[in-house]
Amino acid sequence: xxKFWQRLYMGLIFxxxxxxxxxxxxxxxxxGKTRGSWDGFSLTWYQQLWQDSEILSAVTNTFLVAIITxxxxxxxxxxxxxxxxxYRSKQKTLILGLNQIPVINxxxxxxxxxxxxxxxxxxxxxxxxxxxxHIAFTVPYVVLxxxxxxxxxxxxxxxxxxxxxxxPMQTLWQVIIPYIRPGIISGALMAFTLSIDDFVISFFTTGxxxxxxxxxxxxxxxxGINPKINALSAIIFVTMLVLMLIxxxxxxxxxx
Amino acid sequence: MTQxxxxxxxxxxxxxxxxxxxxxxxxxxxxxxxxxxxxxxxxTILRIIGGFEQPDRGRVLFEGKDITNLPAYQRPVNTxxxxxxxxxxxxxxxxxxxxxxxxGLKDNEIRxxxxxxxxxxxxxxxxxxxxxxxxxxxQQRIAMARALINRPEVLLLDEPFGALDxxxxxxxxxxxxxxxxxxxxxxIFVTHDQEEALTLSDRIIVLNEGIIQQIGSPTDIYNxxxxxxxxxxxxxxNILEGVMHADYDVTFSGRRFTCVDFDFYPDEAVDVxxxxxxxxxxxxEKGMLEGVVLSCLFMGVHYELQIRVGQELYLVHTTIPRKxxxxxxxxxxxxxxxxxxxxxxxxxxxx
Numbered sequence: 001x002x003k004f005w006q007r008l009y010m011g012l013i014f015x016x017x018x019x020x021x022x023x024x025x026x027x028x029x030x031x032g033k034t035r036g037s038w039d040g041f042s043l044t045w046y047q048q049l050w051q052d053s054e055i056l057s058a059v060t061n062t063f064l065v066a067i068i069t070x071x072x073x074x075x076x077x078x079x080x081x082x083x084x085x086x087y088r089s090k091q092k093t094l095i096l097g098l099n100q101i102p103v104i105n106x107x108x109x110x111x112x113x114x115x116x117x118x119x120x121x122x123x124x125x126x127x128x129x130x131x132x133x134h135i136a137f138t139v140p141y142v143v144l145x146x147x148x149x150x151x152x153x154x155x156x157x158x159x160x161x162x163x164x165x166x167x168p169m170q171t172l173w174q175v176i177i178p179y180i181r182p183g184i185i186s187g188a189l190m191a192f193t194l195s196i197d198d199f200v201i202s203f204f205t206t207g208x209x210x211x212x213x214x215x216x217x218x219x220x221x222x223x224g225i226n227p228k229i230n231a232l233s234a235i236i237f238v239t240m241l242v243l244m245l246i247x248x249x250x251x252x253x254x255x256x
Numbered sequence: 257m258t259q260x261x262x263x264x265x266x267x268x269x270x271x272x273x274x275x276x277x278x279x280x281x282x283x284x285x286x287x288x289x290x291x292x293x294x295x296x297x298x299x300t301i302l303r304i305i306g307g308f309e310q311p312d313r314g315r316v317l318f319e320g321k322d323i324t325n326l327p328a329y330q331r332p333v334n335t336x337x338x339x340x341x342x343x344x345x346x347x348x349x350x351x352x353x354x355x356x357x358x359x360g361l362k363d364n365e366i367r368x369x370x371x372x373x374x375x376x377x378x379x380x381x382x383x384x385x386x387x388x389x390x391x392x393x394x395q396q397r398i399a400m401a402r403a404l405i406n407r408p409e410v411l412l413l414d415e416p417f418g419a420l421d422x423x424x425x426x427x428x429x430x431x432x433x434x435x436x437x438x439x440x441x442x443x444i445f446v447t448h449d450q451e452e453a454l455t456l457s458d459r460i461i462v463l464n465e466g467i468i469q470q471i472g473s474p475t476d477i478y479n480x481x482x483x484x485x486x487x488x489x490x491x492x493x494n495i496l497e498g499v500m501h502a503d504y505d506v507t508f509s510g511r512r513f514t515c516v517d518f519d520f521y522p523d524e525a526v527d528v529x530x531x532x533x534x535x536x537x538x539x540x541e542k543g544m545l546e547g548v549v550l551s552c553l554f555m556g557v558h559y560e561l562q563i564r565v566g567q568e569l570y571l572v573h574t575t576i577p578r579k580x581x582x583x584x585x586x587x588x589x590x591x592x593x594x595x596x597x598x599x600x601x602x603x604x605x606x607x
Contacts, residue, residue, distance in 0.1 A: 159308055160341040162328040164355035164406060174358075178345040 021237060028230035045231040052228060058216040059232075065127070065202075065212060066195040069134040073191040076135070077142025078184050082176065084143070085150045096147075102140045110137055111204035118205065125207025133205035134195045141194060142187035149183035150176075182250065189247050193240060259284040259442055260305060260410065265314035267300055267466075274300045275311070275466040282410075282444065287436055289445045289453040292463035293489070298446045301463075302412050305444065307331045334408035338415045340399040342387040348374075348398055349383035355406040373401035376435060393424045400435070410442040417452065429456055450490050454478060462486050468602045483596050484527035491531065494570050498528035498595070506595060509545055509565050513588065517595035527596040532560070532573040534592035543585015549578045 028046070032039030049055055084095050102110060114133045123129055157179065161171040177184070199214035206215060213236065217229055260282040267275040275297045282288055290298040303309040304316060307328030316324045323331060334355075342351050350357075352373055356366045374380045377397035387395065396416060403411060413432075417425045433456055436443045447453055453460050454474040462469040462477065462485075470482040481487035484495045498508035503518035508528045520526065540546050547565035554577070561572040563584060570586065578584060 154339055154341060156337045156339055156341040157343070159328070160335070160337055160343075160402075161354070163306060163308075163333075163335045164402065165329050165358045166354075167329055170358060174354075175343060178343075181345075 024230055025234045025237070027227065028234040030227065030230075033227060045227045049228045049231050054211075054216065055213075055228060055232060058211045058213045061127075061210060062196055062212040062214075065131055065134055066192050068131050069138055069195040070188050070192040072131075072135045073138040073142050074184060074188040077139045077187055077191075078146050078177075078180070080139065081143045081146035081150055081180075081183075082172070085147065099140045099143050102137060103144070107137070107198070107200040111201045114201065115204040125205065126210045130202060130206040130210060130212070133201045134198065137198070137201055138191035138194050141190045142184075145187035145190060146180055146183040149180040153179050186247060186250060189243060189250075193243055196236075196240070257284045258282070259319060260444075261317040261320075262301070262304070263315045263317065265301070265304060265311045265316070267297075267304065267309065267311050273466060275304075278314075278466065278468060280461065280468065280471075282442060283459075285440050285442055287433070287443045287445065287456055287458045289447060289457040289460045290463060291447060291450060291453040291460050291489075293448055295465075296463040297466035298448075298463050299414055300466075302335075302414055302444060302446050305410075306333055306335050306412050332408055333410040333412055334403040334406055335412040335414065336396075336399055336403050336416045338418055340395045340416075342395055342399060342402070344388055346387070347383070348379070348385045348387060348390070351387055351398055352401045352405055354402060359406075369405055370401075373405045376404070376438070377401045377431075392420055393428060396420065396428060397431075400432075404435070404439065408441065410444060411436075413443060413445045415447055417447075417449075425452075432456070454490070462489060464489075470602050481529060481594065481596070482602065483598075483600050484529060487527075487529040487594070487596070492571055494530040494532065494535070496528040496530070496568060498526050500524045500526050500595060504590075506593065509568055511545060513544070513593055514590045515593040515595055516591045517593075520595070520597070525598060527598055529594040529596060530570075530588055530592060532571040533558075534588065535570060535572040536587040536589075537561075537563075537572060537574055537576075537578065538585040538587050540583045540585045543587055545586040547584055547586060549580055549582045549584060552577050552580060 026038075029041050029043065030038060031042040031044065080099075084092060084099070087095060111133070114129075114136065118125065118129050153176070158171045158175055161175040162168070166174060196213075198212075199218065202212045203215050203218065206212065211219070213232065217232075220226060220229060258281045262278060262280040265275055265278045265280075266273070278297075278301070280301075290301055292298050300309060304311050307323075307326060307330075311324065314324075315322055318332065343354065346354070349370055352370045353366050356369060370383070371380065374382065377400050379394060379397050379401070382390070382394070382398075387398065390398065399416075416432075417428055420428060429452060432443075445453075445456065454477075457474055459471065460474055460477050461471050464485055470477055470486045472480070477486065478490055481490060481493075484493075487493040488495060496508045498506050500506050500517070500520040501512075501523055503520075504514055504516065506513050506515050506517075506526070506528065545565050547563040547570065550562040550564055550569070553560045555573075558573045558575055559577045561574060561578060563570045563572055563586065565586065572586075
């Protein structure tokens with residue numbers, strides 16, 4: 001009996017969590033344009049999606065921004081983590097605290113802050129401000145995912161490399177980076193998903209017609225949602241699901 | 257020939273002085289052991305020679321050249337680390353080849369040298385293995401091959417046997433001595449294990465609190481410890497308070513003894529050191545001292561007895577067991593009585 005309640009409870013929770021996504025995916029295959037009724041299966045919206053230049057440019061922007069952000073944030077975050085690890089414990093705690101604040105800080109504060117900063121620097125809103133904003137909010141996550149790997153690395157490992165004649169640069173590339181690679185990769189994946197996922201920061205730091213998927217959907221929503229968005233959202237959901245699976249499998253493997 | 261010279265080295269971590277004005281000369285091709293308890297500064301000395309630690313004061317010379325400020329990767333020494341520190345992302349071959357690849361050698365030059373090194377450490381055929389699938393002893397050998405492939409003039413070894421079990425440790429000790437003699441290079445070895453030090457070394461340096469207590473061959477250090485600290489650290493000893501009245505004339509345990517030491521101040525307070533195996537047990541009436549047996553433990557080769565003589569405890573090794581509470585006599589030959597100036601260390605007699 002208790003097993004029945006357990007299952008029901010779990011079913012309700014997951015139902016609540018996944019119902020919106022399920023409805024969205026189902027209706028992305030809907031023939032008609034109305035949102036309330038089912039008019040039969042069709043791939044119309046997926047076809048139309050590829051013909052809509054506004055949506056396509058938003059998708060391109062989103063991925064362009066995500067890729068550049070990932071590369072930059074991974075490099076900055078990894079080097080940052082290596083640097084932080086060199087400090088003595090007191091300074092390290094301070095720097096780690098400073099690193100943590102953007103992570104727990106609400107996005108909206110960061111977003112408005114970035115907007116005000118760009119204004120005061122008189123920057124043109126567009127790709128540059130958008131990408132800088134994304135790098136700023138993803139770097140701390142990369143740092144946080146690389147640091148545990150660095151902590152795990154015995155101090156004698158880079159020493160052994162230098163002992164064998166490797167310069168500090170060779171040691172970094174041939175010993176330290178390979179050792180912390182799993183941390184770097186999960187940091188990069190995290191930066192990538194966060195960047196794609198983001199709306200708040202993008203909304204406040206973009207301009208001049210540069211739209212990402214989320215800002216585009218937001219402005220469309222005011223005009224009334226087009227079912228093409230259902231199709232797009234379904235694609236994004238599946239993409240994210242795959243990315244998440246890859247990440248989880250990686251961490252599981254790393255544990256073993 | 258002097259190969260490495262440390263001149264007046266001092267090193268402190270924060271407010272803790274680890275090495276205090278230490279000077280030392282290391283000969284070419286010798287097996288030198290730095291021996292002392294943990295925290296005596298032996299590993300720090302090794303790290304200063306290896307270039308991983310900068311001394312606060314003093315200089316490090318290699319064949320007469322000052323290398324104090326030379327980074328680790330430019331020094332002609334290699335290290336065998338305590339934890340082996342093999343590169344986990346590389347297989348056995350690439351681990352051993354690491355030093356040569358860094359030098360930019362070609363594959364056809366590297367391969368024969370890696371094979372030669374693996375043969376030296378008896379691990380031919382392990383090239384493709386992943387290093388985390390090797391046993392502790394095998395990892396140790398690979399670390400050795402990796403450190404030796406650069407043909408260093410000096411190999412530094414930081415307690416390399418700490419993680420191995422007793423049997424394997426003995427095997428590796430013999431192996432290491434063989435390799436050292438085969439290659440004819442200097443080994444500077446750090447350990448807290450006095451038995452290991454006595455077995456392997458050409459010369460031993462006994463350290464305590466960053467100060468050299470004594471330098472000498474294993475037999476010198478065992479037979480002629482310079483002070484009570486060394487005597488106690490190297491093997492087991494009875495250390496007794498005594499007074500040296502004149503040359504060859506000492507009092508301890510409430511009796512006057514004849515000994516072989518001389519050149520002390522009249523009535524100087526001294527440490528008297530007697531090895532447990534140098535104490536002979538006789539019947540009470542024949543003894544120089546009389547005591548009561550407190551315990552008798554079987555140790556394999558011998559029995560270890562604790563005997564109370566007045567207020568003092570004597571540790572005695574004998575092949576004949578005695579009963580507890582038995583009254584016994586003790587005899588000590590004059591040349592088994594070692595008299596030591598209190599707190600004397602290496603170099604004091606020159607002043």
